[in-house]
Amino acid sequence: MIEIAILSGKGGTGKSSLSAALATLAAKIVAADCDVDAANLHLVLNPKDYREEVYVSGQKAVIDPDRCTNCGICLSYCRFEAISNKGGIHRIIETACDGCQLCDRVCPENAIHMVSHDKSRWFVGDIANGKMIHARLAPGEDNSGKLVNIVRDQARETAFEIQSDIILIDGPPGIGCPVISSLTGVDKVLLVAEPSLSGVHDLKRIVELTQHFRVQTYVVINKYDLNDALSDAIVNWCRSVQIPVIGQLPFDRAVVDAMVNCESVTNWAPDSTISNAIKRIWNKLLQHEQAKSF
Amino acid sequence: MKIAITATGNSLNSKVDSRFGRCSYFAVYDMDENQTKFIKNPNKEAAEGAGPAAVQLIAKQGVTQIISGEFGGKAKSILEDLNIQMIMLNGPEKSIQEVLDLMAINK
Amino acid sequence: MKIAVASGKGGTGKTLVSTNLFNVIQKSGFAVDLIDCDAEEPNALQFIHADLISQKSVTQNIPVIDKEACTFCGKCEAYCHYNAIVVLPKLRHIQVVEDLCHDCGACEYACPAGAISWKSKTTGTIRTYAVNNGSSLIEGRIEIGVYSSVPLIKEVMKSSHHRQLAIVDAPPGTSCPFIATVSAADFMVLVTEPTPFGLNDLKLSVEILQQLDKSFGIIVNRAGLGDHRVYDFIAKNKLLLLDEIPFDPRIAKSYSEGKLITDNMPNYHKHFLQLFSRIKKHLQYDRNSYT
Numbered sequence: 001m002i003e004i005a006i007l008s009g010k011g012g013t014g015k016s017s018l019s020a021a022l023a024t025l026a027a028k029i030v031a032a033d034c035d036v037d038a039a040n041l042h043l044v045l046n047p048k049d050y051r052e053e054v055y056v057s058g059q060k061a062v063i064d065p066d067r068c069t070n071c072g073i074c075l076s077y078c079r080f081e082a083i084s085n086k087g088g089i090h091r092i093i094e095t096a097c098d099g100c101q102l103c104d105r106v107c108p109e110n111a112i113h114m115v116s117h118d119k120s121r122w123f124v125g126d127i128a129n130g131k132m133i134h135a136r137l138a139p140g141e142d143n144s145g146k147l148v149n150i151v152r153d154q155a156r157e158t159a160f161e162i163q164s165d166i167i168l169i170d171g172p173p174g175i176g177c178p179v180i181s182s183l184t185g186v187d188k189v190l191l192v193a194e195p196s197l198s199g200v201h202d203l204k205r206i207v208e209l210t211q212h213f214r215v216q217t218y219v220v221i222n223k224y225d226l227n228d229a230l231s232d233a234i235v236n237w238c239r240s241v242q243i244p245v246i247g248q249l250p251f252d253r254a255v256v257d258a259m260v261n262c263e264s265v266t267n268w269a270p271d272s273t274i275s276n277a278i279k280r281i282w283n284k285l286l287q288h289e290q291a292k293s294f
Numbered sequence: 295m296k297i298a299i300t301a302t303g304n305s306l307n308s309k310v311d312s313r314f315g316r317c318s319y320f321a322v323y324d325m326d327e328n329q330t331k332f333i334k335n336p337n338k339e340a341a342e343g344a345g346p347a348a349v350q351l352i353a354k355q356g357v358t359q360i361i362s363g364e365f366g367g368k369a370k371s372i373l374e375d376l377n378i379q380m381i382m383l384n385g386p387e388k389s390i391q392e393v394l395d396l397m398a399i400n401k
Numbered sequence: 402m403k404i405a406v407a408s409g410k411g412g413t414g415k416t417l418v419s420t421n422l423f424n425v426i427q428k429s430g431f432a433v434d435l436i437d438c439d440a441e442e443p444n445a446l447q448f449i450h451a452d453l454i455s456q457k458s459v460t461q462n463i464p465v466i467d468k469e470a471c472t473f474c475g476k477c478e479a480y481c482h483y484n485a486i487v488v489l490p491k492l493r494h495i496q497v498v499e500d501l502c503h504d505c506g507a508c509e510y511a512c513p514a515g516a517i518s519w520k521s522k523t524t525g526t527i528r529t530y531a532v533n534n535g536s537s538l539i540e541g542r543i544e545i546g547v548y549s550s551v552p553l554i555k556e557v558m559k560s561s562h563h564r565q566l567a568i569v570d571a572p573p574g575t576s577c578p579f580i581a582t583v584s585a586a587d588f589m590v591l592v593t594e595p596t597p598f599g600l601n602d603l604k605l606s607v608e609i610l611q612q613l614d615k616s617f618g619i620i621v622n623r624a625g626l627g628d629h630r631v632y633d634f635i636a637k638n639k640l641l642l643l644d645e646i647p648f649d650p651r652i653a654k655s656y657s658e659g660k661l662i663t664d665n666m667p668n669y670h671k672h673f674l675q676l677f678s679r680i681k682k683h684l685q686y687d688r689n690s691y692t
Contacts, residue, residue, distance in 0.1 A: 010442075011573055012412010016598065037574040038410040038605065040598045058341055059482075079506050081555075095580045095613070100482050100505030139575040139609035142549070143341045149316065173411045173573065174441055185312065185364070196657030198416075198444045205442075226650075227657040251650075253626075259596050260628045342548070343484025343501040350478075350487045353494075368498050372487055376494065 001159055003152075003167045003186040004285060005034075007210075009202030011173035013194040014222040017255050018278070019170035020044035020264040025282045026129060028164045032155035033134040034148045034182040035172040036120075044264050047125025047132040055120040055150065057141045059099040061092050067111035074103035074112060095140045117141060122150060124158060131158045144172070148181040175205050183209070188216045190246075190285065194223060195230035203234065207241065217243050220281055224248040247281035249274060295325045297397070298352045299390055300362040304332035306391040310383055312363025315344035321390045322355050330394070345369030353378065361393060403436075403558070404680060405586035407571035407579065409602025414592045414622035414646065417656055419570040420448040421663040423536075425673040426566070428663075432535035434567040438557055438582045440525060440543040440550040445570050447659045451530030451538045459541075459553045460521035461504040466495050470516035477508035477517065483548075500546050525553035527560055551581045558585035575609050583610065588684055589617035590643065595627035600634060607640065618643035618683060620676075641683065644676045 006022070008015040019041055023031045033041040061082075063074075070090050075083040082096035083103065092103075092112075104112040119138035124131060133155045137144050155167050171182040183189055189210050193203045203219070210217045219238050224231040231248065238245050254275075258268035266275045300317035301308045311317035316338050323330045333355070337347040345366040352360060353376055360373065361381045373380055383393070406419040416439075423435040437445040464477075464486075473490040485501035486508060488494070499522060509517045524547045530538040541557035543550045550572070558581075561567045569586055572578040583589060589610055593603040603619070610617050619635055624645035635642050646652070652669075655662050662669040 010412060011410050037576060038602050040410070040601055043597045043601060077506060077510070079504055095577075095584070098503055098505060100503060100507055101480075102505055102507045102510060105480065105507065105510065137576070139605055139612070140577065140580050142577050144576065146339070146341055176441055194657075196653075197447055197659040199657070201444070201447075202442065223653075226653050230657060256596060256626050259598065262597060337484070340484060343498065346487050346498045346501065347484040350489065353489050353492070368500060372496065372498070375496065376489070376492070 001165055001167065002188065003169060004188045004190060005169040005171050005183050005186045006190050006192060007171040007179065007183065007206060008173055008192040009175060009206035010194060010199050013192045013199065014255070015173070015192045016040045016044070016170055017259060017265065018192055018220065018222065019168060021266040021275070021278045022282050023127075023168050024129065024264040024267050025279060026166055026168070028162065028166070029130040030155050030159040030162070030164045030167045031127065031130070031132045032151050032167060032169045033132070034151055034169050034178065036135040036137045036144050036147045036151065036178065037172060039134050039136060041170045042132065042134045043262055044259065045127045045132050046262065047123070047127050047134065049123040049125035051124040053122050054118050055122055055135065055137075055147055056116045056118050057120055057137070057143045057147070058117050059101070059114040060094055060097045060117055061099070061101065061103050061112050062115050063090060063092055064111045064113070065089075067109050069109055069111075071108065073106050073108065077102050077106045120147065122147065122154070124154060130164055131162060133158060145177040145181040148172070148178045152182070175209055179206070179209065180213075183215055184213055186215055188218065188285065191217060191219045193219055193221050193234055195221060195227040195234060197230070200230060200234060200237075204237075207243065218285065219243055219245045220247040220249065221245065222249050223251040225250045246284040247277060249277055295359075296355060296357045297323045297325065297359040297361065298355070298357040299323070299393055301332065301390050304334070306330065306394070307389050309387045309389055310361070310363065310393060314360070314362040314365045315348045315369055317348075317362065320348075320352055322352070322357060323394060330390070343368070346372055349373055349376070349378075402565065402588075402684070403561070403567045403569055403586045404588045404590060405438075405569035405571045405582055406590045406592060407582070407606065408573065408592040409575060409606045410598065411573040413594050413599060413602075415573070416444060416448070416570055417622070417652070417662070418590065418592050418620060418646075419568050420445055421661055421669070421673050422677060423449070423568045424661050424663045425670055426568070426677055427533055427536040429674065430534060432565065434536065434561045435538045436557060436561055436567050436569045437538065437540040438554050438578070439570050439572045440541045440553050440557070440578065441572070443540045443542050445538060446530070446540060448661055449530075449532060449538050451532045454529055454531045454537070456526055456528040458523045459525045459527060459556045461502070461524050461552060462519040463499050463502050463504070463522045464497055464508050464517045465520050466497065467516040467518065468495065470514050471495055472514050474513065476511040476513065480507040480511035482507070500548065503548060504552075525550070527553075527557055529560070550578045554578055554581040555585070558582065575605050580609070580613070583613060583615055586615070588680070589615055590620060590680070591617055592620045592622050593631060594623045595621055595629070595631045597630070599627070600631045603631065603634070607638070617641070618680065620644045620646065622646045623648040643679055643683075646672075
């Protein structure tokens with residue numbers, strides 16, 4: 001079984017559209033959407049979810065107004081500015097509470113208790129050529145790295161169940177904790193780069209990360225015709241750090257049309273130039289795998 | 295001397311869990327008694343700091359060697375401070391029994 | 402008055418809007434600040450020519466345990482929700498894992514021996530750059546490995562309170578850093594695009610802004626591409642559509658080179674000035690509606 005993560009550093013480079021296109025090319029696959037903060041892959045792969053689970057991201061404090069004497073001790077201890085005092089009435093500001101429980105411990109009236117934050121969910125569903133695992137982190141919640149771990153664990157379990165050889169991970173943007181959770185232990189990372197100054201900058205930052213974790217890394221330049229000079233610069237830079245550039249895709253309205261119709265571009269326009277280019281990228285990704293195993 | 299191995303389940307047939315801090319169980323093998331006990335990892339689902347919490351758990355057991363697939367940065371530095379030897383296991387999946395057998399041969 | 406520009410997902414044109422809005426206001430002679438709260442990846446500076454005038458560190462507290470006074474009772478470890486303290490009584494070993502500490506103070510409260518004091522650790526830097534006419538760019542940048550950018554963002558937002566007007570480049574997503582920014586802003590501008598992905602992210606952002614009771618308007622970027630469903634959503638929920646920025650390959654090209662479209666294309670200069678007057682008009686209306 002191999003795990004391939006699609007990442008981009010910068011958001012909006014076309015990572016999810018490419019992930020969807022690659023996912024529909026495989027004979028059998030488990031697709032894992034690890035961009036739990038802003039999951040989009042399900043809009044294209046349309047999973048029929050048959051399992052829904054609660055994800056508890058942490059705890060928040062709640063003040064019981066019947067017991068509270070508004071003494072203000074909790075407010076004096078809270079370091080997160082998470083307790084308000086309006087007209088002598090003390091309340092927890094839910095979005096600011098870090099869940100440290102100190103207010104609960106200091107309260108002389110036992111008026112504060114902790115409740116689990118359980119508004120986030122994760123799902124398993126059927127897709128045309130396999131299964132999909134995806135999740136929805138409730139707004140204002142953190143610890144998306146932990147949810148990414150759950151999605152990946154479930155993806156492995158599911159791949160084992162249906163005997164799929166491939167897990168494709170659509171990763172989150174950035175270089176933070178959820179990105180690290182998405183790439184540790186994968187076999188390959190495909191980076192979707194964009195030829196802009198900020199795109200080049202972010203590509204370099206994420207390559208630092210994949211090299212730190214010693215993951216085999218490949219690059220695709222998306223919308224390369226946006227700025228040919230910068231695309232060339234990316235190719236040269238990748239050569240200098242020995243990262244193969246396995247494809248360059250032009251801007252193509254077919255990608256947007258496919259997305260609007262909730263289809264992957266390889267399904268929507270299977271014989272288009274761009275779909276053929278994506279097929280070549282997919283074959284190269286898998287070819288390298290064979291070469292490695294001999 | 296005690297050795298801990300991260301395990302996916304609580305039997306000798308269970309596979310080695312490749313993650314240290316977020317493994318399912320710790321198999322703690324007591325060389326002197328020639329016995330293995332399994333401890334459920336309470337920090338598997340911890341939001342943060344599963345690695346350091348796991349170090350504390352196994353160190354309290356008096357473990358001096360730990361075998362796993364990978365160690366996180368924070369866990370690594372505490373294990374070094376405590377003089378607990380880390381052994382990284384690569385390659386195909388092995389069961390806890392297979393690892394114990396290998397150690398017996400290498401002894 | 403702080404106007405924050407946000408977008409659920411990255412890459413929809415949040416920085417394009419915030420930098421160009423700042424540029425046209427600043428060029429028309431008003432003193433305005435641009436606050437870059439995208440602390441993991443601040444990049445407004447790529448588009449704005451500015452000189453560094455000051456910088457300060459943002460710190461958090463980290464507990465220091467006096468090993469002479471410590472009785473290794475383990476209460477601090479039990480109180481710590483973040484697994485940031487490791488205690489091994491038999492080995493008389495105790496240590497703080499600094500990267501995990503959230504600076505909540507529970508360990509100090511827990512300690513019966515009074516063995517805990519505090520030191521400070523740098524978690525980020527706030528840099529102020531001078532632009533023109535008293536305008537400035539304020540950037541928050543987090544250190545790698547710090548658990549959250551929220552404390553830094555709170556500080557960055559405070560750094561500009563003496564100003565009449567500030568444009569804020571908000572962090573992406575809808576998690577805590579985004580909320581810390583929103584909480585300190587007076588008005589939100591959400592940038593989206595007319596695609597199912599854009600709509601999905603817009604819905605999440607709208608949900609949380611309505612929960613926080615924050616007033617906001619929407620800009621549809623790359624208008625002309627995609628479909629009408631974003632507009633249907635805006636109309637159906639009676640949301641404020643502030644502006645449309647057309648799909649124009651020249652915008653993407655200009656952005657890719659780190660240039661501002663309001664500098665090199667006069668029609669966009671006018672476009673953003675009109676956007677600013679629409680926001681102003683709306684804010685006045687909004688304020689009147691409260692009184």
